[in-house]
Amino acid sequence: MIVLVLNCGSSSVKFQLFDMATEAALLRGAVEKIGEATSLLVCEGEGKGINKQVSAANHSEAFNHMRGLLADLPQPQAVGHRVVFGGEIQENAVFATPEIESLIESYSALAPLHNPPNLAGIRAARQFYPSVPHVAAFDTSYHQTMPPRSYLYAIPYDFYEKYRIRRYGFHGISHNYVAERAARLLAIHPKDFTGITAHLGNGCSLTAIQRGQAIDTTMGMTPLEGVMMGTRSGDIDAAIIFHLMDRLGISAAEVQRILQKESGVKGVSGLSNDLREIEAAAADGHERARLTLEMYAYRVRKYIGAYLAVLANPQALIFMGGVGERGTAMRERILSGLSHVGIRFDAGRNRQATPPESEITTPDSPIRAFVIATNEELMIARETQRLAAPQA
Numbered sequence: 001m002i003v004l005v006l007n008c009g010s011s012s013v014k015f016q017l018f019d020m021a022t023e024a025a026l027l028r029g030a031v032e033k034i035g036e037a038t039s040l041l042v043c044e045g046e047g048k049g050i051n052k053q054v055s056a057a058n059h060s061e062a063f064n065h066m067r068g069l070l071a072d073l074p075q076p077q078a079v080g081h082r083v084v085f086g087g088e089i090q091e092n093a094v095f096a097t098p099e100i101e102s103l104i105e106s107y108s109a110l111a112p113l114h115n116p117p118n119l120a121g122i123r124a125a126r127q128f129y130p131s132v133p134h135v136a137a138f139d140t141s142y143h144q145t146m147p148p149r150s151y152l153y154a155i156p157y158d159f160y161e162k163y164r165i166r167r168y169g170f171h172g173i174s175h176n177y178v179a180e181r182a183a184r185l186l187a188i189h190p191k192d193f194t195g196i197t198a199h200l201g202n203g204c205s206l207t208a209i210q211r212g213q214a215i216d217t218t219m220g221m222t223p224l225e226g227v228m229m230g231t232r233s234g235d236i237d238a239a240i241i242f243h244l245m246d247r248l249g250i251s252a253a254e255v256q257r258i259l260q261k262e263s264g265v266k267g268v269s270g271l272s273n274d275l276r277e278i279e280a281a282a283a284d285g286h287e288r289a290r291l292t293l294e295m296y297a298y299r300v301r302k303y304i305g306a307y308l309a310v311l312a313n314p315q316a317l318i319f320m321g322g323v324g325e326r327g328t329a330m331r332e333r334i335l336s337g338l339s340h341v342g343i344r345f346d347a348g349r350n351r352q353a354t355p356p357e358s359e360i361t362t363p364d365s366p367i368r369a370f371v372i373a374t375n376e377e378l379m380i381a382r383e384t385q386r387l388a389a390p391q392a
């Protein structure tokens with residue numbers, strides 16, 4: 001089966017075309033800077049290597065460029081769409097029916113930066129591929145196995161009943177993929193896997209998984225909660241919000257912008273949200289860069305410890321995402337000195353870790369640690385095939 005996977009943001013369309021007989025990506029690419037004076041088209045695969053400026057005022061025009069690249073390749077028999085927020089939808093993927101589209105639209109108030117462009121992508125793609133099934137895969141669905149003690153906040157229960165205020169979690173497609181890969185490395189069934197998955201990049205989240213099911217995760221009702229991230233604050237005292245509003249005379253929207261866009265690694269360092277730049281500055285003696293690295297590692301370590309406390313017989317800890325997969329020094333900061341909780345870090349293995357999968361603990365470590373390159377697009381393609389193959 002040929003499956004096209006789309007990930008639509010407010011100003012970009014990322015795509016991959018898969019031949020599911022081999023799970024090979026025939027073509028991958030993106031249209032970036034949609035709506036700007038000049039957009040950018042990039043792609044690779046099947047002898048194509050393109051990096052050029054184009055005009056794409058909206059998602060439909062971006063799809064025109066994408067479809068042109070796909071014209072001489074096998075045509076999609078189904079289209080899978082990444083949707084960030086699916087509320088309390090428990091299925092990992094569902095057909096993108098008009099009812100599901102309405103649900104996605106209704107959740108836009110809780111995910112204003114993500115759901116509107118995700119929905120725009122579904123509707124634009126349907127114009128170009130009207131005769132094939134379209135499937136929505138949700139980042140939040142993987143976390144719907146969390147028990148109420150994990151997903152409820154200690155605020156009046158009416159707020160959950162009336163407004164569905166609760167922890168939803170994100171990066172679920174990524175957590176699901178690496179948990180399944182870890183189970184294979186451990187030679188067990190995915191439903192028998194117990195451990196921690198750590199998606200570390202510009203956005204960061206950790207998930208505690210007990211026997212194949214998520215039981216807790218660090219991101220909350222929105223992706224702002226949890227560990228320190230590239231530009232997001234992660235966990236803070238909620239009273240800070242009101243203090244800043246009173247002290248600075250600014251609106252709630254402005255505080256949210258600060259916490260979402262000006263905090264985290266960028267805010268503490270005063271330099272950048274890119275940990276590679278922070279590592280270089282710290283090596284040159286920049287004190288706040290050094291502090292930023294310490295804070296980042298410490299907060300991840302804290303959540304690892306918390307999740308080890310609630311998991312019964314954890315088997316593994318998995319790192320993925322840009323920092324998780326390529327941040328050799330950051331992994332060492334996080335894992336060094338954790339032998340007392342069963343993670344015996346191997347610095348040599350860590351330095352030699354290469355994609356797509358590497359182990360970075362000693363052979364006798366009670367809890368094993370792996371670096372696994374995540375592949376959200378392949379996970380979406382698998383879910384799309386599972387649903388759509390009977391119709392093809």
